[in-house]
Amino acid sequence: MLTIQNLTMLRDVISLPKESLKEICTNLNLPSVGTKDDLAYSIMGRIEGNRRLQNIALESVRDRILAGKTTVTWYSSAAQNSLRGAKELIIRNFHQNPFEVITVPDPGDLTSTPVLFSAAEGDSPHEYYLRFMWKSGVRRDYYTGTTSPIQRICNVYINEEQGAVEIRTEPKSAREVAQVLFSLIQQRTFMEETRILAPFGADVERFADALGGEFIDTSSKPGLLLDEFTQEQGEAIVQILEGLNDYFETEDIADLEDNLAQAKDVFGDNLLETPFTAIILAGLQRVSMGSDKELRGQPLYDFLSPFLQHQTGFIRFRYPVNGVFQSHTIRVGLVSNSIYFNTPATEEVIKHVRQTITAVV
Numbered sequence: 001m002l003t004i005q006n007l008t009m010l011r012d013v014i015s016l017p018k019e020s021l022k023e024i025c026t027n028l029n030l031p032s033v034g035t036k037d038d039l040a041y042s043i044m045g046r047i048e049g050n051r052r053l054q055n056i057a058l059e060s061v062r063d064r065i066l067a068g069k070t071t072v073t074w075y076s077s078a079a080q081n082s083l084r085g086a087k088e089l090i091i092r093n094f095h096q097n098p099f100e101v102i103t104v105p106d107p108g109d110l111t112s113t114p115v116l117f118s119a120a121e122g123d124s125p126h127e128y129y130l131r132f133m134w135k136s137g138v139r140r141d142y143y144t145g146t147t148s149p150i151q152r153i154c155n156v157y158i159n160e161e162q163g164a165v166e167i168r169t170e171p172k173s174a175r176e177v178a179q180v181l182f183s184l185i186q187q188r189t190f191m192e193e194t195r196i197l198a199p200f201g202a203d204v205e206r207f208a209d210a211l212g213g214e215f216i217d218t219s220s221k222p223g224l225l226l227d228e229f230t231q232e233q234g235e236a237i238v239q240i241l242e243g244l245n246d247y248f249e250t251e252d253i254a255d256l257e258d259n260l261a262q263a264k265d266v267f268g269d270n271l272l273e274t275p276f277t278a279i280i281l282a283g284l285q286r287v288s289m290g291s292d293k294e295l296r297g298q299p300l301y302d303f304l305s306p307f308l309q310h311q312t313g314f315i316r317f318r319y320p321v322n323g324v325f326q327s328h329t330i331r332v333g334l335v336s337n338s339i340y341f342n343t344p345a346t347e348e349v350i351k352h353v354r355q356t357i358t359a360v361v
Helices: 010-014 018-027 036-047 051-057 086-093 171-184 204-210 231-250 253-267 269-273 276-282 299-307 347-358
Strands: 071-076 115-121 127-140 147-159 164-168 214-222 287-290 308-321 324-333 338-341
Touching: 010 036, 018 036, 036 051, 071 171, 071 347, 086 171, 115 171, 127 171, 147 171, 164 171, 164 347, 204 214, 204 308, 204 347, 214 276, 231 253, 231 276, 276 299, 287 299, 299 308, 308 347, 338 347
Parallel strands: none
Antiparallel strands: 071 164, 071 338, 115 127, 127 147, 147 164, 214 287, 214 308, 308 324, 324 338
C-alpha cells in the first residue's frame, strides 16, 4: 500500500519549510545550501521512484505533506455508517487500485473535471487520503504562442468511522471534487457541507473561545441595511460628523444642534427608531477591523460589534507541533463556510480544528 510519503510531488516538497528541506538534504547526504527550489529539486531527484527511501527521507515531514496552507471544507451525512465501505468502492470503481498505483494524468488529457490519481492510508484503518487533479485554466506563452494547462491538485481526507469528508481546496472546487468523489463511491445518502459555525450559534467569537484562541481580525458588513440609503442621507451623516469636529474646535454648540436638527429632518423616523451608529455603518459596504491582539475588550470594537455581521474572522490559537507550542492563524469564512489555514498546518493542527467543531455537535 502507498504511504503519504509515496504520494509526494515536487510542489509538496517546495511548500515545506526551508529548515525541513535542509534537514532532509543533510540526511540524504545532499548539499543543504541554496534556495528552497534548489533543495526541493535535489530531494526529488534522489527519492523519486524509490518508495522505501521516500518513506525514510520524508518521515519527519509526513504530517505536513498533504496539509500546509490550505482551505478546508467539510462534508457529512446525518445517516449513520454512510461512508462504511467507501474505500472498497473506490478500489472497485477505479481502473486500478489507487492505494497501490499512482496514475498521474497526462496534462493533455486533463479537463475541468477532477480525476483521482493516488491514495494512501492514514493512521488508522478507517481513515485515508485521496489526491485529485484537474485543469483549472490554460497558460499562454506570449513568446512562442504555445499553450499549456494549469494543473490543480486537491487533497481529500476521509474518515469512514466518523462519516466525514474533508476537502482541502477553495470552496468552489471543493464542491466539484465532492461531486466526483460521491459519484465514485456511489453515495446513496445525501451529503452536505458541514456548517462549521452551527455548533457555536454562527458566532465566530464562540469558535475562537472553543479553540482557546484570540479573535484578532474581522471583515464585516453593517447589521442594518436601510431600504433606501439616499445621497441626501449620506450627506446628512457627513454634516453630523463635521459638526462634531467643528464643535471640538470651536465649542459652538449651536452649530452642532443645527446639524443634528437637519439630520433628524432628513432621516425622519429612522433616526428615532435606530441607533445613530447603526445608521452610520449602514452607509458602508464593508467594515474591517484588525489588531495584533484580541479584538474583544478593545473599546471601539466592543462599541461597533453589536451593529455588525461578520463575514470573515481571523483566529489565532496555540497548539503544539512536535512537542513545542506554536501560534497558528486561521481565517473563518462565514459565507464560504470554509476555513483557511494562514499558518502552514500539520495534520495534527487540522485535526484539532476538526475535532473542535465536531466535539460540540
